Amino acid sequence: MIRKSDYQKMAFMVMLLTILLAYQKYTSREREPFPEVKFVLNTSPSARISDFDPNTLNGAQWQELGFSEKQVSTILKYKDIVGGIFTSKEQLKKCYAISDEKFSELEHFILLPETMKKVSFSSGVSEKKAITISRKFNPDHSSKADWVQMGFSEKQADAILKYKNYLGGSFLSKEKFRECFIISSENYNRLESYLLLPLKAPENSKNKVNIRYYTFDPNQMDVNGWRSLGFSEKQAMTIVNYRDRNLHGSFKSLEEIQKCFVISAEKFEELKPYMKLQPVSTINGEMRQEKTDFSTADLNTLTFKQLLEFGLDEKSAGSIIGFRKKLGGFVNKQQILDTYNIDKELVQKLISIAQLDTSGVPKYSLTDAPEEWLKNHPYFKYSADKIIFYRITYPDDRKIWKYLKLKPEYETRMKLYIP
Template sequence: MQFSRPHWIKEYFSFTKKERNATLLLAAAALLFSLLPSLFPFLVKDEIELTIDTAVQHKLAALQTIPADKSNADAGLYQPKESQFEKYRRQKNNAELFFFDPNKATAEEWKRLGVREKTIATILKYRSKGGRFYKPEDLKKIYGLRPDDVERLIPFVTLETTGKPENVFDNSTAANSSTTERKEFSKAVVEINSSDTADWKQLRGIGSGYAKRIVNFRNKLGGFISVEQVAETYGLPDSVFQQIKPQLKNNSAKVRKISINYSTVEELKAHPYIGFSVASAIVQYRKEHGNFSSVSDLQKIGAIDDKLYQKISPYLSAE
């Protein structure tokens, strides 16, 4: 018995003469392009001749060379001028912090502290006319001294208690009281998890600004696990932390914990150690695999490496 081929098969699987020719042409082109990289070395000349314009080359060399006898004014044509903002930022980054007496500090010492040259000139002029600093906050009166510099420098101001006019202190008892506070100030011991801003300000080098930052950072964390975490406070110089570290203690390891099974992305990312990407990864993993049986399950998430896990695990709970 012979079966005839259906008409639609012939229609879709038969080629006309033109179609066959086109198919062969495409196959030949594909073969040619596949062999082209191998044939390229035979098609290109071994040596390429380049024409060099020597006149242009000499001009370029002249532009790249700065004459040694140029004045400072001419040198400015060859390099971009540093903006005042960049200059201030560079000086601030190179600033040192050390205890100083604003009534005796030299211009070089002010410069080391990161104060601008114009402001240094203002301070020296103020002192030359009989002006004096009677308390650290008097730095705020100096025209041109930036507020962030004032906050940074006030904790390091040391002033002699002698020779101050009567209108600054009511009587000698006030001066003696100040001396007594200084002695207590240097011996203060602060419990890092229960102290308020007033307690922190008893430490040498800690003013109102730093005290508020430390307490705010502690509240956002949910408590300090160790004394070393105080050093992570934004803007707190390491020199200040190293100075107050012997006076810090941690009597409480209890911290406020965040539930990884019920917290939202917003709640998780509010923690200083957990950013948006990690918070999103935690919530997404929870949606796909269900609730976490323990905090250690976080190690299964690619966005959390071992170092980060050790840092955030004390602040998390799977309850």
């Protein structure tokens, strides 16, 4: 049997052992290691990018580099404009959507040469010639060979002659000649004193440029309509007053139009194939339009009043007239059904009855189309800048279509107005 004193000794030993263990643990304890140091990395785009080829990046990847959606759109458009591929850092830097600061940030990662390498062809290309002129000359009379002899390349000579044709066959003035995109300011300064041209184009020459005739009813033409045919404002007002005052509001025959003194015999002959008079009748001494025979009517010359006569409301009639004017005329009847804000059921009935004469609708190749026409035509205006750029380097419609990379439906629609 264990005595009380033995319990006390045992308790004392346990206490002593506990104290020794605690002391040993305290004296032998090592310092805890410092927590691992983690550095906060720079989260800017330049900290995350690696070497890249800008020709392979899509919109999302450009945005990952820190550009806004609008900037990316501009960069991709610029890429298309320069031919669909960036050839050097120098070229990429010229994109105004990329600031100098941003370009410096990306420059070392861009997998492109610093500058575009000059390509030498096996046939041998002569170095750029200086423009040389020995006498005064009229550029209207210069041939392709003459321009080449001055120092322009054959492509540049072709472009100069095309620009002259675009102006109507004459440069008209030094001012117009200077606007030729292929002639640099430096070259113009060399040529200027030798040009046998007036400083500015004569006022009466403005209406002779780029006139495109179309089928029209002289009784429906206002002042602006006659001006679009090449007449001055004063001449147009004279024609309208002659019709409305002298002839009581209507030409009854082409001979009456020919008698208007501001329409020369030469101009009348030019307009004659395009003039179509709708028949009129006199009721109580007042000129009235006869009821329209829509089976023989032309959808490209129907007037606002005739569309109302058919049963269309003013909104539908106005939309058709407005869209037709922007297009320069309809080429197929489906276009009329594509017009906004019309009564399609009634218009379907109209186009099933009426005729469509497309002979007066202006059509151009991509290389020859006037810039103003491209920028205003509903089918071409969104691609106008690209067309104008590409045709400088590639004066070939097939190549321009290739570089435009349009959706098939857009290309099909545009080709309605290509001869």
